[in-house]
Amino acid sequence: MHSKEQIGHDEYQNTADWLMSHTKHRPLVAIICGSGLGMLADTLKCQDSFDYSDIPGFPQSTVQGHAGRLVFGELKGKSCVCMQGRFHMYEGHSLLKTTFPIRVFKLMGVETLIVTNAAGSLADGLQPGDIMIIKDHINFLGLVGLNPLCGPNDDKFGPRFPAMSGCYDKGLRSLLMEIAKQMGVADLVQEGVYAMVGGPNFETIAEAKLLHRLGVDAVGMSTAPEVVVATHCGLRVFGLSLITNKVVKSYEDSESVNHEGVLEVGRLRSHTVQQLKNKVQRTAGMSNAMANQQSIDLLFISLLILFLVLVVLIVLCWVFRHFKNRNLTEMRISAGQLPLRMVIRTKPEHAQQFMDHLMDRFIFQEETGPDCEEAFTEEHEQVTSNPSQSQKVIPKKMSQWISMALPPRQARKREMTLNSRSPCTDQSQAEIHALQQQDEPQHALSSCH
């Protein structure tokens, strides 16, 4: 029927842009006032209100008790937007049009939708004047394919097949029960299932019996399409039905329902509904802001913890390396014209073995330059002809390529030894060499440097 109608993303965006350029309010909560509940906007401070007829793209409200005004205002310093009047399909609007404001609100930054309505009760425990927290709904129109989400899906708003289980926020529902207890009106409030029918006629007795059998607690002519669209685009939803009449479900019953009676109950209970709505609204607005703040705090704390863990790890690595290397001899070996360097850390006794092997196998290349030539001419022949004897003649030259750092304890010992034999004459060199061969033979190569 209406599935060919489409509203482009731009049209929602244009309306959102128009509203944001005409008000400074940036609401996090939107409220839809049901029949006779337009006064829910009365307590808002710093109001900016717009007739629907002045808002580009907005449908018009035609039902008595629906003023047709969009009111922005503040409650305890938090901005919200309130629809004084909603759109029903029975007025001739397509379902897409009836839900048009929801997507506009989403684009304006709204996070929570509070829906209210007037409804007739089927549950025996719900009397006129009672307030039903909507736990779930039956969307009779949706069940037969009349759904505002029919037609091409706008992925920018939500998925093609959105889940609807849990569409009425559990946290806000239990919050309202708590608030009702605190306000001393708990006996007026209970949870239940709302069913939407197309209207505009009220139910026949057979229809009422059917709804009752299906487990419907209250019936009305709105809300479900709005909730479907809001859930599709990720809004948190909270719903309240004001029970304005009992649905006649007995042929013996001579009473009948009418719209004036519905509005009258709305007026009588307006104060209580307003108080309850205000408290939920305050919490909904606050919890959004707090949730944002909390996630920023959480991010900061996580980064701090990460940083501390890194610092501790670095310190541990340093300490570990320090202790691991504490008793090791470090040999730095460099070779080549553009020297390549190698560092070997090992236990002193292994260092000695390593040096022994090195001495046995090391073949010196003759260096160019006058100094080197002189120093090496003699050694070169000996070393290359008999490498195993090189230990006797090369230590002095080798120390240009190999330096050894000693573990602290041994270094001290060596220092003491060297200090007691200075200056470094040929004789003292020979003594030190002999002493080191005896005492700490692995240090012989660097003894004079």
Ligand SMILES: O=P(O)(O)O[C@@H]1C[C@H](O)[C@@H](CO)O1
């Ligand atoms: O807009 P809501 O759902 O509150 O209005 C209900 C359903 C009909 O529109 C009207 C019947 O009196 O009240």
Ligand SMILES: Nc1nc2[nH]cnc2c(=O)[nH]1
């Ligand atoms: N369908 C329906 N809508 C209502 N809105 C308020 N009361 C009623 C009712 O009894 N039936």
